[in-house]
Amino acid sequence: MNVYEYLLSYDIKPSVQRIAIMDYLLTHHTHPCIDEIYMALHDDIPTLSKTTVYNTLKLFVEHGAAKMLTIDERNACFDGDTSAHAHFQCKCCGKIYDLPMHVNEKEMSDMSDKGFSVEEVHNYYKGVCPECKNNKSDKN
Amino acid sequence: MNVYEYLLSYDIKPSVQRIAIMDYLLTHHTHPCIDEIYMALHDDIPTLSKTTVYNTLKLFVEHGAAKMLTIDERNACFDGDTSAHAHFQCKCCGKIYDLPMHVNEKEMSDMSDKGFSVEEVHNYYKGVCPECKNNKSDKN
DNA sequence: TTCAATTCTGTAATTATTACAATTTTATTT
């Protein structure tokens, strides 16, 4: 399935901009912020407006085609992988890694027992990634 | 232990403003944003500056006396309860609830096996709280 | 009391995000 059909499957009308943005999300697993996407696509689509990037990602999130991450305190990040998974952000380099998520069934059933309807599960860690740990020890 | 000593235990020099802000965090479990704290304390300390609220909370977080939550997309929220626990934010009323957190030991050991040093665990859910569910059904 | 260091304050600057009107593009009808 190409990006055009992929968008349609989420009830999103494809356009040049939407296809480019979704394609970027699906091929780059960097959990980009608005600016990263804008700057990356600006070369191919010189007329692209940052407002369009904002609007498009909002649309994607509303239709369930992308997820917004609030791991990074500075910027909202976006993830084209909508499957349930956890994240790790390195405090040193800022990179966000994907991790398998093990949903806690006990926690979930406790919540619904108390009358909470759970719609989203967010699970992330912060610390230092292996790369940055190596770089640090190199300098000693 | 009073708030004065509590701040000292985190190596934070107490001041009128710091004591008031920490006291607010410890007695109100609303996970307040900057504005809530500022407005609540403004009556008692009319000279209080919003910059001080920002600076003080930053200081608290750095010293481990408070945690910053990025659950709410609009504002950073702050939590004086530094013990490991999860959160639930209602998409309807915005309220943030505390939940017991069950740390996933498997996930943790997987990460350290791969060379990740985990320093923070964030775990939260979004959905509709029991109160809002009741209010909705009342209107039918 | 004097001096130095720290903390607080208020304003200005910065940055992310949203609002909105005008333009462009796309789809539909004639």
Next chain:
DNA sequence: AAATAAAATTGTAATAATTACAGAATTGAA
């Protein structure tokens, strides 16, 4: 194919959160 209507995009301006910073106030030590 031309005319029309609807939707999407763009760019600018407005808003809101946060940070920078310099001066004022406070605290602690000599």
